[in-house]
Amino acid sequence: MAVDADARLSTGNPKLDKMLGGGFIRGRTYLVTGETGVGKTILSLQFLLNGLTHNETCVYVTIDERIEGVLRGAESLGWNFWAYMETGRFIPLELRLYAAEARKYGKESRAFVDAIFNATRGRRFTRLVLDPVSALAQGAKDEFYVREYLREIITMIEERFGVTTLMTTDIPTGSKRMSRFMLEEFLASGVIVLGVRQLGGTLVRTIYVRKMRWSSMDSTMYVFNIEPERGIVIGEPFDEFIKNRNLSAVPGTGVV
Numbered sequence: 001m002a003v004d005a006d007a008r009l010s011t012g013n014p015k016l017d018k019m020l021g022g023g024f025i026r027g028r029t030y031l032v033t034g035e036t037g038v039g040k041t042i043l044s045l046q047f048l049l050n051g052l053t054h055n056e057t058c059v060y061v062t063i064d065e066r067i068e069g070v071l072r073g074a075e076s077l078g079w080n081f082w083a084y085m086e087t088g089r090f091i092p093l094e095l096r097l098y099a100a101e102a103r104k105y106g107k108e109s110r111a112f113v114d115a116i117f118n119a120t121r122g123r124r125f126t127r128l129v130l131d132p133v134s135a136l137a138q139g140a141k142d143e144f145y146v147r148e149y150l151r152e153i154i155t156m157i158e159e160r161f162g163v164t165t166l167m168t169t170d171i172p173t174g175s176k177r178m179s180r181f182m183l184e185e186f187l188a189s190g191v192i193v194l195g196v197r198q199l200g201g202t203l204v205r206t207i208y209v210r211k212m213r214w215s216s217m218d219s220t221m222y223v224f225n226i227e228p229e230r231g232i233v234i235g236e237p238f239d240e241f242i243k244n245r246n247l248s249a250v251p252g253t254g255v256v
């Protein structure tokens, strides 16, 4: 099924938009996955910043960090979210799930979604980031409940807000898993995988699109840098990068 350009929303990164076949499809949920420190938060802030500069109202939910820390990190890239906060179009939120309450997931997921609704005072918003949903499991004894909780949150968000959602998930270092619960990728309409490798003494960041429902996509793995103002800057395909620098992607030089 083809989706026309109007139905697409820019990620804030023209090259990533191309890789996704034209950007995110509006109203859907996407996943950014990778180990700690690969750039998931930066990618999601770049997505929100794109909306903010186009006069949209955007919500950022942090699950494991204080919002001040995240916004200060953004400042180090030259991104001033405080200004948008003052205008009321950038709405940051800290939401958590306490392990003891995980069993009441039915009620709790509604509370989670209600908290977003209340923070926006029912106003229309276009972009939502949940960063990182993997932190919802912190301390939970039974992951089954966390999974159900997450499933309910995503379903409710899609039904209630019709917003384009970007969720991030941490995967354990060295893991071959796609996500923390192996559920996030099924809930998402598309998956972007970030990585970092040590190659020939150089830190190489990689990005590729793993899945994109209802769309064509470019699944090539590219290298990227993180730069002030521009955020994630995608470069050449990983294979070419290796060839051009006479590096070899031998076993043991995989994900750090």
Ligand SMILES: Nc1ncnc2c1ncn2[C@@H]1O[C@H](COP(=O)(O)OP(=O)(O)O)[C@@H](O)[C@H]1O
Pocket: 034, 035, 036, 037, 038, 039, 040, 041, 042, 043, 073, 076, 077, 226, 227, 228
């Ligand atoms: N101002 C900056 N300039 C360049 N790189 C930065 C800057 N701020 C953070 N980074 C890089 O971004 C990475 C963290 O990105 P982040 O999005 O927080 O990762 P994640 O959310 O996946 O844990 C760090 O590894 C750091 O190298």
Ligand SMILES: [Mg+2]
Pocket: 040, 041, 042, 131, 132
């Ligand atoms: Mg992060």
